[in-house]
Amino acid sequence: MKHLLYVFLLLGAGSSTVRAQSCTFRLSGHVHSSADHSNLPGATVLLDGRPLTLVTDANGDFRFDSLCAGTYTLLLSHTSYDTVQRTIVLDKPLHLDIDLKPGEGLLREVRILAQRPGIPTPPQLSGRALEAAQGRSLGEALSRINGVTLLQTGNSVTKPVVHGLHSSRLLVINNGVRQEGQQWGNEHAPEIDPFIAGKLSLVQGVEELRYGSDAIGGAVLVEPRPLRAATGTAAEATLGYSSNDRQYLASAVVEGRPQQLSDFSWRLQGTGRRGANLTTPHYRLNNTALAELNGSATAALQREHFRTELYYSRFHTRIGLFTAAHTGNFNDFNNAIAAERPDPTFTGQDSYTIGRPRQEVTHDLLKSRTGFDAGNHKFTVLLAAQYNRRAEYDIVRSAATKGAQLDLRLLTLSQEITWEHPRSARLSGSVGLAAQQQENRYSGRYLIPNYTGRTFGAWAFEKWQKDAWELQAGLRFDHKTIDTRRIEAGSRVLTNYGFDFSTLAAAGHAGYRILPGWRVQAAASMATRAPQVNELLANGVHQGTATFEVGDIHLKPERSLRFSLNQHYDSRSKKLSVDITAYHNRIDNFIYAEPRPEDPVYTIRGIYRKVAYTATDARLQGVDAAVEVRPLDPLALTTRYALLRARDLRANDWIIGMPSDRLSQEVAWTLKEGARFSDTRLALELQHVWEQTRVPGEAAGPRDYKAPPPGYTLLHADLSTTVRAGRYPITIGLTGRNLLNTVYRDYLNAFRYFTDEMGRNLSLRIKISLQPKSSHKTVQP
Amino acid sequence: MKQRFLKFGLLAFGAAALTLASCKKDNDDGETNDEEVITTLELTFTPQGGGTALTFDYDDPDGPGGSNPTTDAISLAPNTTYNVSARILNKLANPDEDLTGEVEEESEAHRFYYVPAGNVTVTNLDTDGAGLPLGLASTWTTGAAGAATVQVTLRHYPGNPPNKAANDPVNSPKSATDIEASFPVTIQ
DSSP, X not given: OHHHHHHHHHHHTTOOOOOOOOOOEEEEEEEEETTTXXXXXXXXXXXXXXXXXXXXXXXXXXXXXXXXXXXXXXXXXXXXXXXXXXXXXXXXXXXXXXXXOBOSSOOHXXXXXXXXXXXXXXXXXXXXXXXXXXXXOHHHHHTTSTTEEEEEETTTEEEEEETTBOGGGSEEEETTEEOOSSTTSTTOOOOOOGGGOSEEEEEOXXXXXXXXXXXXXXXXXXXXXXXXOSSEEEEEEEEEEETTTTEEEEEEEEEXXXXXXXXXXXXXXEEEEEEOOOBOSSOBXXXXXXXXXXXXXXXXXXXXXXXXXXXXXXXXXEEEOOGGGSBSSHHHHHHHHHSSSOOGGXXXXXXXXXXXXXXXXXXXXXXXEEEEEETTEEEEEEEEEEXXXXXXXXXXXOTTOOSOXXXXXXXXXXXXXXXXXXXXXXXXXXXXXXXXXXXXXXXXXXXXXXXXXXXXXXXXXXXXXXXXXXXXXXXXXXXXXXXXXXXXXXXXXXXXXXXXXXXXXXXXXXXXXXXXXXXXXXEEEEXXXXXXXXXXXXXEEETBTTEEEEOOTTOOOEEEXXXXXXXXXXXXXXXXXXXXXXXXXXXXXXXXXXXXXXXXXXXXXXXXXXXXXXXXXXXEEEEEEXXXXXXXXXXXXXXXXXXXXXXXXXXXXXXXXXXXXXXXXEEEEEOOOOSSEEEEEXXXXXXXXXXXXXXXXXXXXXXXXXXXXXXXXXXXXXXXXEEEETTEEEEEEEEEESTTOOOOOOTTBGGGGTOOOOOOXXXXXXXXXXXXXXXXXXXXX | OHHXXXXXXXXXXXXXXXXXXXXXXXXXXXXOOOTTOOOEEEEEEEETXXXXXXXXXXXXXXXXXXXXXXXXXXXXXXTOEEEEEEEEEETTSSSOEEOXXXXXXXXXXXXXXXXXXXXXXXXXXXXXXXXXXXXXXXXXXXXXXXXXXEEEEEEEOOSSSOOOOTTOOTTOTTOEEEEEEEEEXXXX
């Protein structure tokens, strides 16, 4: 093991050289875990005599090109598996299938040194970057990925936006299960604890077919770390504190694999947080406190050719919404947004109390996943049940009113069978059948009716690769039926509606490696999204925003046709990485809420503005670019740029509510490993967001209530280090967001009409890892 | 062995799904009354010095959406002083629910405004516990015959504390609208 470590150290010092050679042989391989025959990404592949390591990709594949004939030693290692060494005689192109056995030791040190991040594809967030972003919400963690922005309601309700698309157009996949909450609402954030994630990634194209035909904006995957592979029990605790809202956070994981029952593994995880009212640079916002309590439990059994996993998670949050942003009628709304800053009645309280208005959301997920191999065929059965309860507490006239004014309950059951046919060096593929049943019920104020929904779907995709080429293609079909039922107070039955939608999705992808480290990819995909119940049948007051929403039962499914081009380059010396994606997304029947200023709704509270769901054709085009330069070994400069242009083709105008262009520059300095401090890194990030000037023209009447706010520039910083105190490593992180306490408002925050964004926030996090003794003996170099 | 685990897993899952499914039977079918809805503002006019009480209302019996609210034309005698009391109702409840008590109980977080135009004056609003105007009761005095309007607004202070003050305007940022009704008044 020592050997391996030294090699990595050498690599870390940047001692690589490039040899000119005319050799042409290729060595490719596929690595899987012998425990469950799953593909094993992240295994380090070291080929003797070549100063270059590879890490297996998401499918467990690796490839060396342009090798000379000869005898090589191949070394395969993974943090959780025993290292495998093989001697290879190369006299023709060769493909290897390699099984790794779960190891007894965790090689933590090795993993850290071997990590040379660069810019990952697909876009993702893991490791230290994820840890630094985990403190607030899933949405905020996701927004660190280039191309992902945030749609906010205040600073506590955050939804990811990918290439301008969000809510029901962007699937969120929680540990393999499609998250089914009330995600249609702009103020309904994904109900997932960010601490569950070991990795957050964004997939588009062929991979998204697994999850639905309606992923017009793609799918966000929230994946936990793999369960413990070595025997023994380990624990990890994270404690955090944020200065802005005096938020306390505690998160802990305990996991193990019993010595005497080594094919069984388990994990318990929990997170709690409590924050007081948030503060902007000039004033504190009353009733913006939050409290969250989440937990999950996993149990898994792994035999050769068989594995099963049972997973349960609960997410529970209570979020206060700024009182002054909850207005009565349209006049009140106009008065409130005309003010430069909120009335002092609604600012200045430094309190953990959560009053009205607020949201209380609970999401339960129970999942069982069982996989078995028959020969080289792999089968997986996934069963899941989710129960989402969203209660919205409005400002009420009387303190005697205790209940929620809107209470939505959604039960979703889903079943899925996947068959992965035997993979060869070139071809792999899967076929799946999926079914889902949903029941939505509510009490309180009417907004959407009760409904039951049923979906049946089938999908298939194949991936082929040969030499420098990679081709993928897939198809998915879903049939969805929705039956709605509305019974008014006093048991008056109103018209019930039934809907039938057939939706088709297809995706193709071609990748070509021009040089080692330089890849170009082209993708085309079609996705179809059936209208949601709220788009069809909403009819009611959207409290707090002085709007009255009206659905349209004649809406048709929207269909998107997306093309994208990506080029990814990593120089051999790892001194330069460039990733550029350009996309073009044409969406027919794009459904949106259109303001109807000419047709206001008169109520006893005064006038409400009407918005009606309607369809247009849209075209979204953009570029995401990221460049990482490492001029000196400890120094990394990362530039990220995201651009989006969104047109309404029928009105020949811009589309409202799209993220503006943004640019960020990060400078990171990594210190040399010391005896006591390791993995020490200081990063400064300057983030600029331009003013959104591409908004609909107002010649035909007002479309927005206030002009988009000006652009802004923020400075963020992150410092982290790992201290070895006795046997246990302690990671300490200090993050500062909006360090200069800049006053700004963001175009995509619904509260921008009322208040400035959050001011400076310093957060401290301390992570302690407790590893069993047995697994620790291998790490001392 | 494999089979047994599979069966066990499925069984456990089925049982759990059933447990979940059985939780949802509470609080069933359809909407309950929105306890926040006000459908009706009723003003009762009693002439000082005796006479028949008159009642006029602003009414939206189907709640927000649906049909627009209707407003009675208030018909008063010239040069007369009336004691006026306001009542608010939710007619979507069965029987009708009188919400006036809620406003009385939280008088320090509510306030009626009466803004007349024409030959009517509104004075003498009753007060809340802190001595600030409430307006459930008021005195209306008419002048010579003619047409007038009175805008009646009920405002609600959501803050904690409400910070209600005597000089708060009708569109104060501290309060939000519960009722906004404009009554035509005929003095004849």
